[in-house]
Amino acid sequence: MSWTDYSWPIFLTIGIVAIAVLYESRRAFSGFFTGMKGGTEAGLLLAYTGSFLLVGAQFYTMVKRSGWIGLIKKAGGVRPWLSIHITLSFLGLVAVLIHAGFPYRFSSDLLSHGLAGLTTWLLVASAASGVFGRYVYKRLPAMKRVFGYWKPSHLAITGILFVAAIIHMLTAFGG
Amino acid sequence: MSIVKKTVAAIIVVGIIVVFGYIVLTMAQSPAGQRGGEQDGGFLASDNVRTFVTLGVVGGSAFITGFGVRDVISRALAARKYMHMRAAREQKSL
Numbered sequence: 001m002s003w004t005d006y007s008w009p010i011f012l013t014i015g016i017v018a019i020a021v022l023y024e025s026r027r028a029f030s031g032f033f034t035g036m037k038g039g040t041e042a043g044l045l046l047a048y049t050g051s052f053l054l055v056g057a058q059f060y061t062m063v064k065r066s067g068w069i070g071l072i073k074k075a076g077g078v079r080p081w082l083s084i085h086i087t088l089s090f091l092g093l094v095a096v097l098i099h100a101g102f103p104y105r106f107s108s109d110l111l112s113h114g115l116a117g118l119t120t121w122l123l124v125a126s127a128a129s130g131v132f133g134r135y136v137y138k139r140l141p142a143m144k145r146v147f148g149y150w151k152p153s154h155l156a157i158t159g160i161l162f163v164a165a166i167i168h169m170l171t172a173f174g175g
Numbered sequence: 176m177s178i179v180k181k182t183v184a185a186i187i188v189v190g191i192i193v194v195f196g197y198i199v200l201t202m203a204q205s206p207a208g209q210r211g212g213e214q215d216g217g218f219l220a221s222d223n224v225r226t227f228v229t230l231g232v233v234g235g236s237a238f239i240t241g242f243g244v245r246d247v248i249s250r251a252l253a254a255r256k257y258m259h260m261r262a263a264r265e266q267k268s269l
Contacts, residue, residue, distance in 0.1 A: 035203030042202040044219035048228045049195070055235035062239050065246040087188065155243075162236045169229045173220065 036098050039173075043099045050095030051165065053088045054123075058158075060085035086134070093127050096120070119168045122161040129154045 036042045060081040100120040109117050133150050136143045218224065 033203075035205075036199060039220065040203070041217045041219050042199050044217075045199060045202060048219065048224075051228065051232050052235075055232055055239075058236065058239045062242045065242050091192070159240075162232075166229070166233055166236075169225070169232065173225065 033098060033102075037101050038099065046095045047099040050092040050099060051169075053092030053095065054165075057085045057088035057092060086130070089127065089130060093123060096123055113168075113172055115164050115168050116172060119161065119164040122157065122164055126154070126157045126161050129157050 036046060063081045064078050097120070100116065129150070133147075133154055136147050136150055140147060
């Protein structure tokens with residue numbers, strides 16, 4: 001028996017503790033994130049950086065789908081690009097969530113302020129889908145069928161997220 | 176990837192995060208930063224910066240989507256060609 005036999009309960013416990021700590025820390029860090037939300041200068045910097053990180057993360061798709069073997073080889077193969085995709089997506093997620101009002105609450109309704117709430121929740125859904133995809137990917141070929149369903153769903157969520165984000169960028173100011 | 180390369184990459188990423196975090200925190204705690212760009216017409220809320228960011232995001236995502244669409248089309252065409260060839264081969268063998 002190794003610790004991996006208990007990985008599910010271990011990760012579940014760590015997750016619950018992390019959520020509890022985060023929930024309680026809201027009081028301790030009260031005011032810490034105030035200047036980083038929405039349309040403040042720091043908030044906009046986080047939003048812009050997060051957006052570029054999320055776009056940069058999609059270059060994984062391009063390297064993977066590129067027909068130019070030379071380019072793929074030059075870029076170090078497809079495998080490290082998955083790590084780059086996950087890292088950039090995670091950093092972009094954190095930056096955009098802070099801009100959206102995390103850890104207190106997301107500051108807008110779903111459709112108000114240029115779809116701000118919808119964009120935020122689509123981002124969360126896309127990230128959750130990505131985590132699930134990584135889990136399935138690790139278990140290929142046993143979970144090939146699930147992966148076949150997951151891939152178009154993840155692409156669709158991400159596509160809708162980008163459309164919503166662009167609408168948010170075009171309409172959020174001044175309203 | 177070797178362990179040295181991984182370590183160097185991790186140090187660079189953490190370094191960038193620390194510097195960026197410092198910049199954001201400094202901005203967030205300054206009175207001008209807390210007032211916000213949107214209302215006060217700050218640099219990051221200016222039309223030039225907004226246009227640049229929006230065009231960057233739209234352009235980048237359109238470019239990558241183009242690659243995806245091209246891949247989907249070429250796969251569909253390849254599958255169609257394969258089916259045609261298989262049908263022709265089967266007809267020939269009959």
